[in-house]
Amino acid sequence: xxxxxxxxxxxxxxxFVGCATPAKPQDKAVASCDAADTSRKAAAKSGMEWxxxxxxxxxxKSSIEEGKFDDAISTCNKAKFEALASIDQxxxxxxxxxxxIPK
Amino acid sequence: xIRTIVLTAIASFAFSQATFATPEEDRTSYTNYFTNKFxxxxxxxFIDGVYALDPASKEQWKxxxxxxxxxxxxxxxxxxxxxxxxxxxxxxxxxxxxxxxVRGKYPNWDAKKEMVVTLELDxxxxxxxxxxxxxxxxxxxxxxxxxxxxMQGRGNMISVSIPxxxxxxxxxxxxxxxxxxxxRGQLNFSCADCHMSNAGNxxxxxxLSAGLGHTSHFPVYRxxxxxxxxxxxxxxxxxxxxxxxxxxxxxxxxxxxxYFMAYMNNGLELNGPGxxx
Numbered sequence: 001x002x003x004x005x006x007x008x009x010x011x012x013x014x015x016f017v018g019c020a021t022p023a024k025p026q027d028k029a030v031a032s033c034d035a036a037d038t039s040r041k042a043a044a045k046s047g048m049e050w051x052x053x054x055x056x057x058x059x060x061k062s063s064i065e066e067g068k069f070d071d072a073i074s075t076c077n078k079a080k081f082e083a084l085a086s087i088d089q090x091x092x093x094x095x096x097x098x099x100x101i102p103k
Numbered sequence: 104x105i106r107t108i109v110l111t112a113i114a115s116f117a118f119s120q121a122t123f124a125t126p127e128e129d130r131t132s133y134t135n136y137f138t139n140k141f142x143x144x145x146x147x148x149f150i151d152g153v154y155a156l157d158p159a160s161k162e163q164w165k166x167x168x169x170x171x172x173x174x175x176x177x178x179x180x181x182x183x184x185x186x187x188x189x190x191x192x193x194x195x196x197x198x199x200x201x202x203x204x205v206r207g208k209y210p211n212w213d214a215k216k217e218m219v220v221t222l223e224l225d226x227x228x229x230x231x232x233x234x235x236x237x238x239x240x241x242x243x244x245x246x247x248x249x250x251x252x253x254m255q256g257r258g259n260m261i262s263v264s265i266p267x268x269x270x271x272x273x274x275x276x277x278x279x280x281x282x283x284x285x286x287r288g289q290l291n292f293s294c295a296d297c298h299m300s301n302a303g304n305x306x307x308x309x310x311l312s313a314g315l316g317h318t319s320h321f322p323v324y325r326x327x328x329x330x331x332x333x334x335x336x337x338x339x340x341x342x343x344x345x346x347x348x349x350x351x352x353x354x355x356x357x358x359x360x361x362y363f364m365a366y367m368n369n370g371l372e373l374n375g376p377g378x379x380x
Binding site: 044047048049050051052082086089093094096097098100101102103 | 124129132133135136280281284285286287288289291293295299343346347348350356
């Protein structure tokens with residue numbers, strides 16, 4: 001019984017410590033750039049990808065290699081914002097384009 | 104009950120009229136837009152592109168056209184057109200003996216393939232059918248062949264048809280129309296923003312041309328390119344200008360766009376190849 005209690009206690013401590021440990025800056029940067037790339041692919045699928053987005057992701061990935069993780073996060077977050085904005089543009093335009101046809 | 108049915112019918116009719124104008128109604132409205140915007144200009148004048156809107160530049164352009172920069176390309180295109188493939192056949196085996204009639208047939212709806220077919224696409228179809236490798240779609244030999252064919256077809260009228268018995272052809276036209284009027288890119292511009300609303304206005308040092316007449320004079324020798332290029336090369340350039348990722352030349356998006364734009368130019372004279380800034 002004592003062994004079981006100790007096992008549960010250690011497992012709980014391990015879980016707490018594991019969850020509380022902040023992600024490494026590099027992991028955060030990689031996650032940001034991966035998220036941006038996923039959004040960029042969705043933008044490409046919508047047919048409205050902007051020319052600037054893939055360049056930002058490339059720059060972000062280069063910053064990771066150089067160890068500039070904050071720069072990478074900032075650049076890839078901007079890329080993700082662009083990708084989401086272009087997806088939004090596709091949605092908006094699918095409703096608005098007809099209003100521009102001359103009568 | 105009857106009142107509801109009548110109101111629904113009226114609303115449906117109004118909606119259908121607002122949403123689904125026929126291509127011919129579209130073309131009339133499109134043409135009127137430009138003739139109202141540029142009072143005194145006849146539709147036929149728009150085939151000169153930006154030079155139709157800029158008398159000073161038009162004079163310079165006329166002088167350029169006396170010794171046109173595309174002349175050598177047209178000659179090269181003629182040589183390519185008549186040079187037999189490895190199997191002994193030439194492009195005439197695909198396009199027929201009357202070269203002057205070729206340009207006016209494109210773009211068209213291919214009922215068998217259920218797609219819009221452009222001149223450049225059919226040049227490559229012809230090559231592949233005769234065991235040759237396809238050419239790149241934007242410049243070089245395909246633009247030279249296209250220039251030769253365009254030169255032979257000068258003076259004919261643009262006459263694009265949308266088969267009335269083909270909903271897919273109409274859908275392709277509508278897709279092209281949607282592309283034309285949809286804003287895209289980081290700069291949020293549609294084709295219509297530049298070439299309708301802002302036609303005749305300056306973008307930096309250059310005047311924007313009117314959309315009416317756009318497809319009449321391609322391929323063009325652009326001074327900026329320093330060479331000949333196809334219409335779909337220009338589409339890609341326009342998309343890049345507004346920071347929208349360009350589509351593949353001769354992909355479905357640009358073929359449908361060309362179909363719509365060429366239909367809007369029906370009744371205008373073919374005057375390609377052209378020379379532009």
